[in-house]
Amino acid sequence: MINKIIKGPNRIIKWIDDRFPLTSFVKHELTGYPTPRNLSYWWNFGFLAGFVLVLQVVTGIFLAMHYKADVAQSFDSIQHIMRDVNYGWLLRYMHSTGASAFFLVIYIHMARTLYYGSYRAPRELMWWTGQGLLLLLMATAFMGYLLPWGQMSFWGATVITNLFRATPFIGEQVVVWLRGDYTVGDATLTRFFALHFLFPFLIIGAVVVHLVALHTVKSSNPSGIDLAAKDNIPFHPYFTIKDFFGLGVFLLVFSVFVFFIPNSLIEPANNIPANPMVTPNHIVPEWYFLPFYAILRSVPNMVGGVVAMGLSVMMFAFMPFLDRSRIPGGAHFRPIFRVQFYLFLLDMLVLGYIGYIPPTSQSILIGQIATLCYFGSFFVIPFISIAEERWLHKRGLPPEVEALIASEAHELSKFPHRRRKGDIE
Amino acid sequence: MRRLMIKPLVVLMMTTSLAWASEAALENIQVETSVAAVERGADNLMNDCHSCHSLKYIKYRDLVTFGIDKKKIEAWRGDQALDAPLASLMTDDAAMQSFGKVPPDLSLMTRAREGGASYVYAYLLGYYNTPDGVTSNHLFPETKMPDVLGISGTTEPAQRAELQGKAHDIVSFLAWAADPHEEERYRLGYYVIGYLLILTSLLYFVKNQIWSRLK
Ligand code: HEM
Numbered sequence: 257m258i259n260k261i262i263k264g265p266n267r268i269i270k271w272i273d274d275r276f277p278l279t280s281f282v283k284h285e286l287t288g289y290p291t292p293r294n295l296s297y298w299w300n301f302g303f304l305a306g307f308v309l310v311l312q313v314v315t316g317i318f319l320a321m322h323y324k325a326d327v328a329q330s331f332d333s334i335q336h337i338m339r340d341v342n343y344g345w346l347l348r349y350m351h352s353t354g355a356s357a358f359f360l361v362i363y364i365h366m367a368r369t370l371y372y373g374s375y376r377a378p379r380e381l382m383w384w385t386g387q388g389l390l391l392l393l394m395a396t397a398f399m400g401y402l403l404p405w406g407q408m409s410f411w412g413a414t415v416i417t418n419l420f421r422a423t424p425f426i427g428e429q430v431v432v433w434l435r436g437d438y439t440v441g442d443a444t445l446t447r448f449f450a451l452h453f454l455f456p457f458l459i460i461g462a463v464v465v466h467l468v469a470l471h472t473v474k475s476s477n478p479s480g481i482d483l484a485a486k487d488n489i490p491f492h493p494y495f496t497i498k499d500f501f502g503l504g505v506f507l508l509v510f511s512v513f514v515f516f517i518p519n520s521l522i523e524p525a526n527n528i529p530a531n532p533m534v535t536p537n538h539i540v541p542e543w544y545f546l547p548f549y550a551i552l553r554s555v556p557n558m559v560g561g562v563v564a565m566g567l568s569v570m571m572f573a574f575m576p577f578l579d580r581s582r583i584p585g586g587a588h589f590r591p592i593f594r595v596q597f598y599l600f601l602l603d604m605l606v607l608g609y610i611g612y613i614p615p616t617s618q619s620i621l622i623g624q625i626a627t628l629c630y631f632g633s634f635f636v637i638p639f640i641s642i643a644e645e646r647w648l649h650k651r652g653l654p655p656e657v658e659a660l661i662a663s664e665a666h667e668l669s670k671f672p673h674r675r676r677k678g679d680i681e
Numbered sequence: 682m683r684r685l686m687i688k689p690l691v692v693l694m695m696t697t698s699l700a701w702a703s704e705a706a707l708e709n710i711q712v713e714t715s716v717a718a719v720e721r722g723a724d725n726l727m728n729d730c731h732s733c734h735s736l737k738y739i740k741y742r743d744l745v746t747f748g749i750d751k752k753k754i755e756a757w758r759g760d761q762a763l764d765a766p767l768a769s770l771m772t773d774d775a776a777m778q779s780f781g782k783v784p785p786d787l788s789l790m791t792r793a794r795e796g797g798a799s800y801v802y803a804y805l806l807g808y809y810n811t812p813d814g815v816t817s818n819h820l821f822p823e824t825k826m827p828d829v830l831g832i833s834g835t836t837e838p839a840q841r842a843e844l845q846g847k848a849h850d851i852v853s854f855l856a857w858a859a860d861p862h863e864e865e866r867y868r869l870g871y872y873v874i875g876y877l878l879i880l881t882s883l884l885y886f887v888k889n890q891i892w893s894r895l896k
Contacts, residue, residue, distance in 0.1 A: 293895065335738045335788075338862070345862045346869075489895065497888045504881030511877060515870025519792060527793035527859075528785075 285471060290488035291495050292477035300502035301365040306463065307503060308358045313456050315351040325449035327442045330405035331529040349518040355397050356521050357510055359544035362393060371597055372586030373579060374476040380576040385466040387573045389459060396455040399448040401542065406526030411539045414440045422562040439532060479660055480584035538614050547604050550611030551630065554623040571634045578634060581641035583648060584660045592644045596633060603629045710849065712798045712856040714864060720749045722854025725847050727757050729829050735769035738788035739858050780825040792859045798852045805848045808833040
């Protein structure tokens with residue numbers, strides 16, 4: 257081999273490449289990574305979730321340098337951060353607003369996936385790692401909320417840890433084990449701090465798995481099929497620039513909240529130090545837990561409520577089994593599924609509102625109906641999706657969909673392992 | 682669990698009618714942010730509220746930094762250190778004896794109540810005399826705090842207006858105390874948003890530029 261003389265940074269890169277697949281990695285995963293060119297802006301939210309994750313980790317670590325996890329000092333240390341630490345208020349407001357932003361972005365990301373049916377084969381593992389990420393995110397947010405040691409922190413943690421009383425036989429013990437004490441106290445606070453620090457790193461690990469799976473199965477796209485190679489473009493520069501533009505829009509909205517209305521996301525009662533002797537007259541969780549909280553309250557029996565709430569979060573995991581339709585393009589070409597998708601979103605909003613207001617006999621009834629609708633909308637999917645597919649075929653699919661199915665069949669002939677029972681040969 | 686969820690429920694059911702009435706009465710006030718108004722508020726607060734309430738997250742030095750008249754601060758501070766917090770003049774024990782509870786710290790008060798500054802304003806001016814001669818409060822009927830400003834006994838419109846001005850200044854001071862960096866936050870916010878607007882529009886043009894290479 258002729259040893260060409262390479263100068264400058266290229267020499268360093270070559271040195272590395274001889275020992276580590278740097279260039280091929282960048283080429284494979286970024287500059288040359290094939291991405292469907294028809295992705296809409298709804299495909300920006302995965303990147304945004306990754307950005308918010310980094311933001312939370314960075315602001316969180318700086319907050320941890322000034323925060324004290326001690327029932328006698330936590331509340332004061334937050335005020336110390338807000339008042340005395342240079343730009344401490346900015347750190348804290350970015351972190352508290354960032355938690356809400358994270359959920360907003362993830363909920364949109366999930367809604368995108370539901371709408372376009374991206375959870376269907378071959379992306380089931382993406383969906384399930386995503387479900388795992390959602391659970392980790394919820395746990396992280398819940399534990400983080402205890403740290404300022406305000407009234408809502410204390411009573412929210414008390415109510416939720418209490419739910420573990422529903423564990424069969426060892427309920428009492430589990431609650432004490434979780435809290436490290438008979439009531440939420442210093443032991444609870446310090447362990448929640450330790451775990452709130454740890455969990456985001458577990459999330460990072462899970463995101464890596466999520467992305468490795470993505471790069472194996474590749475992105476889905478609005479038409480819902482694996483587009484032939486001609487419709488794929490390299491991720492960089494096309495999607496790097498599109499993601500950065502999306503990031504700019506996101507940061508604009510985020511900054512309005514951080515700089516102008518950060519307190520709209522902080523419950524007034526949480527500006528009162530925790531007081532185990534005084535119950536606030538209305539215990540509300542953060543907005544992102546409200547629909548699930550409404551489901552909890554809708555079941556008159558406590559154990560039933562806890563089971564229903566747990567199930568309601570986990571229902572998403574069943575989607576790959578529930579949706580039997582093979583019509584491409586998610587809800588786009590599926591009129592009934594589309595209506596059902598929007599009704600589901602509406603039901604979520606109703607549940608969220610019911611979870612927010614103080615319960616009255618009327619609101620409890622509405623909550624119970626909405627809870628039934630929530631679970632019902634999952635249970636009807638198998639029937640709807642099969643019937644709808646049959647109906648669409650009988651009615652005759654629009655030519656564009658026929659073309660898509662034909663091209664998908666062609667794709668599948670190249671990837672026999674992705675073929676499912678009943679697929680067109 | 683049961684108890685935890687039922688208790689707030691019952692309390693709420695009993696108070697919803699009242700809460701609605703008082704919410705309707707909550708006049709939305711705009712606090713003042715000028716040094717003059719905050720200084721007047723500080724003055725009133727040191728005279729009328731400081732005897733019972735602390736502002737433990739505000740130090741005398743913070744008042745100096747904000748630009749309140751040094752001579753006034755010296756008078757309030759006496760021989761306390763400049764870095765001492767604005768502690769209440771009443772010990773907790775004495776407060777427990779007089780009121781059965783310790784008056785809450787006021788540093789975060791305008792952030793710690795639903796309604797914020799408007800609530801505190803309405804609370805201070807919410808005292809009235811019932812027909813049987815008992816002083817009560819529209820917003821917080823069972824409050825242990827006496828009518829400090831004396832609004833319940835004032836009928837003369839000019840005097841009432843004066844008390845309203847006073848309450849307004851006090852609330853302006855409390856709003857500053859709850860969030861001393863608010864002004865700075867807004868100022869920085871305008872720059873950040875302006876910068877992001879320019880950056881995002883640039884990114885948008887670059888994006889279109891790059892994508893136009895595709896046929
Ligand atoms: C920490 C949270 C998460 C991060 C950082 C993250 C990140 C990403 C990224 C960067 C993508 C690339 C494609 C895109 O931008 O849409 C993606 C795709 C995907 N995500 Fe997530 N995600 C997270 C949580 C979730 C959750 C909670 C779910 C659902 C339960 C989920 C389900 C999916 C699925 C199914 C795809 C593949 C969809 C496609 O490309 O068509 N993710 N995720």
